[in-house]
Amino acid sequence: MLEIKGLNVFYGEVQALHDVDMFVGQDEIVSIIGANGAGKSSLMKTIMGENRPKSGEILLHGESLVGKHTHNIVKEGVIYIPEGRKIFYELSVKENIEMGAYSRKLTPKQLQEEMDYVLDIFPRLRERINQAGGTLSGGEQQMLAIARGLMGNPKLLMMDEPSLGLAPIIVDEVFDVIRTIREQKHIPIILVEQNAYMALSISQRTYVLELGYVTASGKSMDLIESEEIKKSYLGG
Amino acid sequence: MKKNTRLITMLICLAAALLLPLGISSHYNQVLLNQTVVYIIVALGLNFTMGLSGSFDFSTAAIFGLGSYTTGLLTTKLGINPWIGVVAAIGMGAVVGLVLGFPSLRLRGIYFVLATLGFLEIVRQLLSNMTWLTGGTNGVANIPALEIFGFSLGESRNFYYVALLFLVIGIAISYRIIYSKWGRTLIAIKDNEIAVDGCGIDKASFKIKAYIIGSCFTAFAGSLNAHLFQFIHPADFTFDFTVRFIMMLMLGGLGTIPGCVIGGIVVTILPEMLKFLGEYYWLAFSALMLVMMMFIPYGFASIPDVIRKKVKRAGGKD
Numbered sequence: 001m002l003e004i005k006g007l008n009v010f011y012g013e014v015q016a017l018h019d020v021d022m023f024v025g026q027d028e029i030v031s032i033i034g035a036n037g038a039g040k041s042s043l044m045k046t047i048m049g050e051n052r053p054k055s056g057e058i059l060l061h062g063e064s065l066v067g068k069h070t071h072n073i074v075k076e077g078v079i080y081i082p083e084g085r086k087i088f089y090e091l092s093v094k095e096n097i098e099m100g101a102y103s104r105k106l107t108p109k110q111l112q113e114e115m116d117y118v119l120d121i122f123p124r125l126r127e128r129i130n131q132a133g134g135t136l137s138g139g140e141q142q143m144l145a146i147a148r149g150l151m152g153n154p155k156l157l158m159m160d161e162p163s164l165g166l167a168p169i170i171v172d173e174v175f176d177v178i179r180t181i182r183e184q185k186h187i188p189i190i191l192v193e194q195n196a197y198m199a200l201s202i203s204q205r206t207y208v209l210e211l212g213y214v215t216a217s218g219k220s221m222d223l224i225e226s227e228e229i230k231k232s233y234l235g236g
Numbered sequence: 237m238k239k240n241t242r243l244i245t246m247l248i249c250l251a252a253a254l255l256l257p258l259g260i261s262s263h264y265n266q267v268l269l270n271q272t273v274v275y276i277i278v279a280l281g282l283n284f285t286m287g288l289s290g291s292f293d294f295s296t297a298a299i300f301g302l303g304s305y306t307t308g309l310l311t312t313k314l315g316i317n318p319w320i321g322v323v324a325a326i327g328m329g330a331v332v333g334l335v336l337g338f339p340s341l342r343l344r345g346i347y348f349v350l351a352t353l354g355f356l357e358i359v360r361q362l363l364s365n366m367t368w369l370t371g372g373t374n375g376v377a378n379i380p381a382l383e384i385f386g387f388s389l390g391e392s393r394n395f396y397y398v399a400l401l402f403l404v405i406g407i408a409i410s411y412r413i414i415y416s417k418w419g420r421t422l423i424a425i426k427d428n429e430i431a432v433d434g435c436g437i438d439k440a441s442f443k444i445k446a447y448i449i450g451s452c453f454t455a456f457a458g459s460l461n462a463h464l465f466q467f468i469h470p471a472d473f474t475f476d477f478t479v480r481f482i483m484m485l486m487l488g489g490l491g492t493i494p495g496c497v498i499g500g501i502v503v504t505i506l507p508e509m510l511k512f513l514g515e516y517y518w519l520a521f522s523a524l525m526l527v528m529m530m531f532i533p534y535g536f537a538s539i540p541d542v543i544r545k546k547v548k549r550a551g552g553k554d
């Protein structure tokens with residue numbers, strides 16, 4: 001599905017990613033964990049065409065994404081839900097969700113059907129459908145960001161720290177939603193998280209990023225038992 | 237309910253605008269009124285870039301000037317009908333919008349701001365120095381007045397009514413665009429560019445289109461201005477002139493159409509009312525602007541909302 005080979009990304013003189021290799025298969029949840037500044041978001045933005053890699057390849061079904069414009073990458077079904085819930089504050093919940101389907105040619109009826117589908121996943125958004133995005137709580141904004149992402153008909157969904165700043169109960173809710181999405185849509189999901197325990201328990205495989213290097217990768221089940229990971233990311 | 241209130245407000249404003257010239261006896265005030273209408277059209281144009289898609293734009297004076305010169309030169313040098321000159325000016329606006337906006341709005345960062353600033357200076361220099369074409373610092377004189385059914389518009393009340401009609405059309409177009417899916421996307425771009433990328437929207441193409449439309453408005457207003465005064469001069473189209481329109485939007489309320497209208501009126505007429513202060517009038521005007529912006533940071537158009545919220549809060553306490 002998605003293959004990344006020897007990716008090097010720079011911000012000016014500073015190298016943010018070093019020789020990153022990565023693979024995401026059909027129908028799996030892959031998590032990326034790492035401390036602040038490890039380069040997780042940089043990796044996502046590079047996949048989305050917002051950063052240009054200095055070298056390396058990003059292949060979606062064997063076709064290179066490097067050099068494509070972000071909006072065209074979205075049209076290929078790679079949907080990124082950025083960190084910090086980037087929703088539209090001035091638009092209503094409904095308009096926010098509709099925006100997610102922008103690049104698709106849908107009839108009003110199809111749009112309504114898809115809307116109903118995401119609102120079934122997020123009943124709380126249905127109750128607030130005409131409220132302005134900026135007036136939602138943090139958890140609701142995260143749900144809205146995911147709902148909007150789903151409207152883009154993702155073939156690959158990438159979520160950047162969806163649990164950041166949310167109460168534990170809401171975090172559970174978000175992770176339930178991620179499981180639901182995978183079960184219903186059968187799409188691969190890349191999950192970037194600092195909440196390593198959650199990420200490891202929900203995903204099949206995990207990559208560990210440290211200062212721009214992939215320092216460990218493998219089955220999440222195995223990593224969760226690894227002493228190194230326990231010490232660095234799971235609090236002993 | 238709310239829609240009705242808005243419609244009624246608009247009709248009252250329109251009626252007032254129609255009756256206004258009847259209360260004006262001096263030629264000077266009539267010209268000022270004519271100019272105000274023209275400037276509001278420019279504010280509507282600038283609103284597409286600065287107000288809606290949120291790109292800082294300094295090219296207003298240049299595009300207004302090019303609109304003026306397009307029709308000014310076509311009518312004086314080639315004897316072309318002024319209305320055709322006006323249409324040509326609109327075309328000029330579209331071309332400049334495309335040529336300037338296409339490369340610079342595709343790049344991220346401040347390229348567009350720099351491009352518009354540079355363009356402003358280039359146009360001013362060219363208008364002053366290409367003497368064989370533009371008459372240089374002598375300007376272009378004897379531009380014919382617009383005519384309609386044999387009535388000359390000149391600096392008269394007739395001009396006002398025709399310009400007002402154009403303004404109403406401009407407002408209608410602006411509303412149509414703002415309340416379309418297209419306009420909503422522009423608002424979304426201003427709201428959150430990163431999220432717009434994530435929705436698969438080619439935001440550059442939206443910004444370019446917004447800039448082209450805005451430039452057409454501005455160039456059109458420039459051409460009206462040329463036929464209003466029948467004389468144009470390169471020194472009219474400077475950085476200060478651009479800033480005047482940015483002030484209108486800020487004072488009226490960025491991104492709102494009532495804001496363009498109110499801002500246009502205040503920024504055009506208030507300095508004239510302060511002229512009794514002699515050479516201090518611009519200082520006084522600037523100070524007043526500063527004070528107004530401190531007290532109503534979101535512009536005049538936001539006042540009804542502020543009042544509504546205050547009333548609500550007061551009501552909640554009871």
Ligand SMILES: Nc1ncnc2c1ncn2[C@@H]1O[C@H](COP(=O)(O)OP(=O)(O)OP(=O)(O)O)[C@@H](O)[C@H]1O
Pocket residue numbers: 011016034035036037038039040041042043083194
């Ligand atoms: N636009 C930018 N310009 C310059 N440096 C940047 C830019 N974006 C990120 N960086 C740097 O790249 C490194 C990786 O940042 P990145 O945002 O990818 O980290 P992250 O793993 O997502 O961290 P966090 O968990 O805090 O979100 C950091 O050192 C950061 O300062």
Ligand SMILES: [Mg+2]
Pocket residue numbers: 040041042083160
């Ligand atoms: Mg990050």
